[in-house]
Amino acid sequence: MSxxxxxxxxxxxxxxALAEGxxxxxxxxxxxxxxxPQMAAGExxxxxxxxxxxxxxxxxxxxxxxxxxxxxxxAGSHGDFRYSEAFQRAKSGALTWDAKMLDAxxxxxxxxxxxxxxxxxxxxxxxxxxxxxxxxxxxxxDPADIPEAxxxxxxxxxxxxxxxxxxxxxxxxxxxxxxxxxxxxxxSGGDTGIPSIVLWPEEDFVIAMHAYKNKTRTHPVMQMVAGxxxxxxxxxxxxxxxxxx
Amino acid sequence: xxxxxxGFIGSAAAVAGALAAPMVMAQGxxxxxxxxxxxxxxxxARYIAKDSKGEVDVTLIEPTRSYYTCFFSNLYIGxxxxxxxxxxxxxxxxxNGVNVVHDWAVGVDxxxxxxxxxxxxxxxxxxxxxxxGIDFVDGSVEGWDLSAQNAMPHAYKAxxxxxxxxxxxxxxxxxxxxxxxxxxxxxxxxxxPYERVSMVAHYLKVNNPTAKILVADPKPKFxxxxxxxxGWNNHYSGMIDWIGxxxxxxxxxVDPGAMTVSIDGEVTKVDxxxxxxxxxxxxxxxxxxxxDGNWAPVNAADMSTKADADIYVLGDASQQGDMPKSGFSxxxxxxxxxxxxxxxxxGSKVFPAKFSNTCWSLIETNDGVKVGATYEATEEKIxxxxxxxxxTGESADVRKATYEESExxxxxxxxxxxx
Numbered sequence: 001m002s003x004x005x006x007x008x009x010x011x012x013x014x015x016x017a018l019a020e021g022x023x024x025x026x027x028x029x030x031x032x033x034x035x036x037p038q039m040a041a042g043e044x045x046x047x048x049x050x051x052x053x054x055x056x057x058x059x060x061x062x063x064x065x066x067x068x069x070x071x072x073x074x075a076g077s078h079g080d081f082r083y084s085e086a087f088q089r090a091k092s093g094a095l096t097w098d099a100k101m102l103d104a105x106x107x108x109x110x111x112x113x114x115x116x117x118x119x120x121x122x123x124x125x126x127x128x129x130x131x132x133x134x135x136x137x138x139x140x141x142d143p144a145d146i147p148e149a150x151x152x153x154x155x156x157x158x159x160x161x162x163x164x165x166x167x168x169x170x171x172x173x174x175x176x177x178x179x180x181x182x183x184x185x186x187x188s189g190g191d192t193g194i195p196s197i198v199l200w201p202e203e204d205f206v207i208a209m210h211a212y213k214n215k216t217r218t219h220p221v222m223q224m225v226a227g228x229x230x231x232x233x234x235x236x237x238x239x240x241x242x243x244x245x
Numbered sequence: 246x247x248x249x250x251x252g253f254i255g256s257a258a259a260v261a262g263a264l265a266a267p268m269v270m271a272q273g274x275x276x277x278x279x280x281x282x283x284x285x286x287x288x289x290a291r292y293i294a295k296d297s298k299g300e301v302d303v304t305l306i307e308p309t310r311s312y313y314t315c316f317f318s319n320l321y322i323g324x325x326x327x328x329x330x331x332x333x334x335x336x337x338x339x340x341n342g343v344n345v346v347h348d349w350a351v352g353v354d355x356x357x358x359x360x361x362x363x364x365x366x367x368x369x370x371x372x373x374x375x376x377x378g379i380d381f382v383d384g385s386v387e388g389w390d391l392s393a394q395n396a397m398p399h400a401y402k403a404x405x406x407x408x409x410x411x412x413x414x415x416x417x418x419x420x421x422x423x424x425x426x427x428x429x430x431x432x433x434x435x436x437x438p439y440e441r442v443s444m445v446a447h448y449l450k451v452n453n454p455t456a457k458i459l460v461a462d463p464k465p466k467f468x469x470x471x472x473x474x475x476g477w478n479n480h481y482s483g484m485i486d487w488i489g490x491x492x493x494x495x496x497x498x499v500d501p502g503a504m505t506v507s508i509d510g511e512v513t514k515v516d517x518x519x520x521x522x523x524x525x526x527x528x529x530x531x532x533x534x535x536x537d538g539n540w541a542p543v544n545a546a547d548m549s550t551k552a553d554a555d556i557y558v559l560g561d562a563s564q565q566g567d568m569p570k571s572g573f574s575x576x577x578x579x580x581x582x583x584x585x586x587x588x589x590x591x592g593s594k595v596f597p598a599k600f601s602n603t604c605w606s607l608i609e610t611n612d613g614v615k616v617g618a619t620y621e622a623t624e625e626k627i628x629x630x631x632x633x634x635x636x637t638g639e640s641a642d643v644r645k646a647t648y649e650e651s652e653x654x655x656x657x658x659x660x661x662x663x664x
Contacts, residue, residue: 091642172594177596179580179581180580183573183577184653186656186657186660187661188660193649193651194656220633221603221615224601225619227619227631228599228619228631
């Protein structure tokens, strides 16, 4: 999917999909009208997902896969759902959904899995994400194992020092450093076999590279390459690739 | 001329400096000549031309009009790629402002700073980048020389040799024997011979399942050995007999007329014999006088030769330290060199050297593995910093993703080389 589509996409809910996707909500709303205020808030938050995803009893795959049993599952692992290449990669990297991963993903889906078809800008408000994650968790096995208060105690989706994010990269230095990237990643933005890294928002690029550096992201080549890049160098690369053509 | 100039420098450095600057101006733009249009040379030519934005005159000397990459040529032998998939032309470089000359470089006059061409004439340079790849060491395998390369192909320079080997493989009688004489260290593409064994086995498994593969190897161990042996066991059980140095694999001679291989005194009649001899730097490096033994020693910071500060050697031909001889390495070295050469000629900013390499190998359909490392420049060599290798027992999904990644890399690096 194009970066542009993702950038401009708002969580508009296509009407027909909404109509189809309401089975789960009906179950919830009618059977156990949420006595728990946290669940009620979660259900509200889930409205922006329900255009594409179903959850609860009888949930099926729609535009996106159903979200029952999400916690502890390897990303992209429903055998009967056709995933984007991004999620096939996530699966082969054994990315597992837990509260931390979901929080990073929901904040900016493309930052964690570049190239996902999920046309969703992300949820910037940390407490809203926590509410939604708590709600999703209720539909996974044995949610009681997770301390009830956890969703509201989420850290932000990255532990990056704000000073690192604030670094202004030198695009000329980035251009030189980019030689190490363009042996595999095409400068034209082509993405066959290896994802595109051009025209990312600089912050997403920096977060992703630091996620490789600290080995949150799993790809061994990228862990190795990012592992020896300093903060200034990552900022320089983000600045260079962010403004290519 | 050299003597006169030395005289100047010795007596009055300031005068020599004043003399040098107008020389360059009188001749117009600074001139870079690159010999060899592969992963090292094409990349260096493209980056110097592209980044100098017309400030540097770049000439690439490459004899072939269609260049066939050695990387992925094993996949052609296995039937996974067409020869056309491996062919590239130089129109993209010409469009980037590189003056492409299709000729052989046959000599370097270091005093006059010119490169002689087989077609006659010469090209002048201020900086010369040699990226000639490999040639074979005479007498490396007893009984084999270049005149035997039709009977016993090396297929270690891609193109007609790869096609010949594939044709011989197709003509093997049922239950026949394919022999390989593997090369001694150091050589181009360390996992290459073993990926080739895998690709040959893939072909035979489908078309000639009772055939055997016999490998005589002068080395006691080889690159990605555990991964290859696991794969051979899983996919081609009983087909491949690898004889390492411990069992006489280095005591080899061949008879191209009789089509026999002698391994530690035991003579075997074979149907195909793929001889990959010992290697050395492409001949132009030797002719330029920048080699020491088989290879050209270089400074890690910029790939300039120890012998001549105005001549750089990239890729397989260089002796640089820890990097394997690979297309990826040559491409990586070329970008460091391009930055340094441009800086020396135009005063543009020179950034510290950083190198990296990854080698992917295909063992069987969708069973890809990889090994890679990062490197830095130290005083004495290019030194390894960090590395990784695929693990034995990885899932089919991981191996498939690795193979798909290698295809993405092929597209990436060839775009990076040829524009």
